[in-house]
Amino acid sequence: MSTYRPFLLIFLLSSALGSCAVVKKVNDYSNSSLQSIRDYEKLDCSFTEAYISRLRQQEFGNYFAVTTLELDSTRPLRGDRTTLAQARKIDSSMAVIYRVLAGYFDGLAHLSADSVTNYTIDTLTDNLAGGGLIDTMAVSPATITAYGIIVRDITVAVVSEYRAKHLEAYIIRADTPIQILLDKFKTNLQVSLRNLLESQRQVYRDDIYPDMLSKAAPGFGKKQVIDEYEHQLAIIREKERLIDIYARSLEAIAAGHAYLVAHVHELKAKDVKAQLSKYSSTIKELYTSFMTIKKP
Numbered sequence: 014m015s016t017y018r019p020f021l022l023i024f025l026l027s028s029a030l031g032s033c034a035v036v037k038k039v040n041d042y043s044n045s046s047l048q049s050i051r052d053y054e055k056l057d058c059s060f061t062e063a064y065i066s067r068l069r070q071q072e073f074g075n076y077f078a079v080t081t082l083e084l085d086s087t088r089p090l091r092g093d094r095t096t097l098a099q100a101r102k103i104d105s106s107m108a109v110i111y112r113v114l115a116g117y118f119d120g121l122a123h124l125s126a127d128s129v130t131n132y133t134i135d136t137l138t139d140n141l142a143g144g145g146l147i148d149t150m151a152v153s154p155a156t157i158t159a160y161g162i163i164v165r166d167i168t169v170a171v172v173s174e175y176r177a178k179h180l181e182a183y184i185i186r187a188d189t190p191i192q193i194l195l196d197k198f199k200t201n202l203q204v205s206l207r208n209l210l211e212s213q214r215q216v217y218r219d220d221i222y223p224d225m226l227s228k229a230a231p232g233f234g235k236k237q238v239i240d241e242y243e244h245q246l247a248i249i250r251e252k253e254r255l256i257d258i259y260a261r262s263l264e265a266i267a268a269g270h271a272y273l274v275a276h277v278h279e280l281k282a283k284d285v286k287a288q289l290s291k292y293s294s295t296i297k298e299l300y301t302s303f304m305t306i307k308k309p
Contacts (some may be wrong), residue, residue, distance in 0.1 A: 028298045032109060034245040038280070039180060040125035042269055045296040047118040049262040053111050054305050056187055056202075056259065057135040060107075062098040063209040070216045075120055095209075110194050117187060118266075181277050195267045204262040210249050210256075216246055262299040265292060 222242045229235045269292030276285045 036125045036180070038286045038293075039184075039273070040122060041293045042124035042273065042289050043118050043125055043295075044270065045293045045300070046266045047115060047122055049259075049266065049296050049300045049303075050111070050115050050118060052259055052262070053107075054299065055303075055307055056252075056255055058206065058210075058256065060095075060100040060103045060206060060209070061097070062097060063206060063213070064097055067209055067213055068097070068217070070213065070221065087296050103201065103205070107198065109199050114191070114194055114198065117191060121180075124183060184270075184277055188270060191270055192267055195270075199260045199263040199267075207253060207256055210253055214225050214246065214249050217233065217242060217249075230256055250305060255303060257307070258299055258303045262296055262303070265295045265299060268292065269296070 025187075196225045222238070225242075226235060229238045269289070272288060272292065276282070279285055282290075
């Protein structure tokens, strides 16, 4: 019996350590995802800002001389149905989706760290009840439903004081709505917002720059126009690069979550833990690339 007990203790300890290692992989993925998602606050580019810049271009031949502009919230851009009011609505819905995504991965990080007793969140349902998403034409019913599911599950996790043993159910229930929200978030940024930035570039290149260059004084005057033109294009390029890297991060997060769900019952397998580590590493590398561009 005395020989049996040490072996039993070793077995129990190894099982406990193995379980911790499994949860740690989920925790690493969750924290790296959360860190990357929070880069949204550092994009420094919104639909409202892009819309105003584009409207200034549309209304004034000499864009660089414009310092103030009274905007008509119902006036659409040429070649685009978007109005300022709609741009602001999209930004509002993006902010809410961002909070839900950050809240979910923050919750997952706390659950996988077994520290949910110290975890509190704002009442995200206030945004939905207040009509912030429901009144927005840009948000589909599927997105609103996904939002509601995630908010509900985060609330249940906090109120019920979930522990690591509930991770599987939490992750499985969340996957479909999380995929919907991540895809909506990415598409709005990489397609809709990027299209606005591209239209800015086209107007600079085809209208504003040739006009200003033709009116500039020879020599230094033309050099100033060229330098300002290159400066404006560099600003747009940086915004596009940040959006592209952020979108790739969202793709990696979505792929990692899909893999997590597909293998949620076999998280102790060595190859599964290794693959989760790869997803975490990819997300961290993209975060580093994003922050490298943001450095002054």
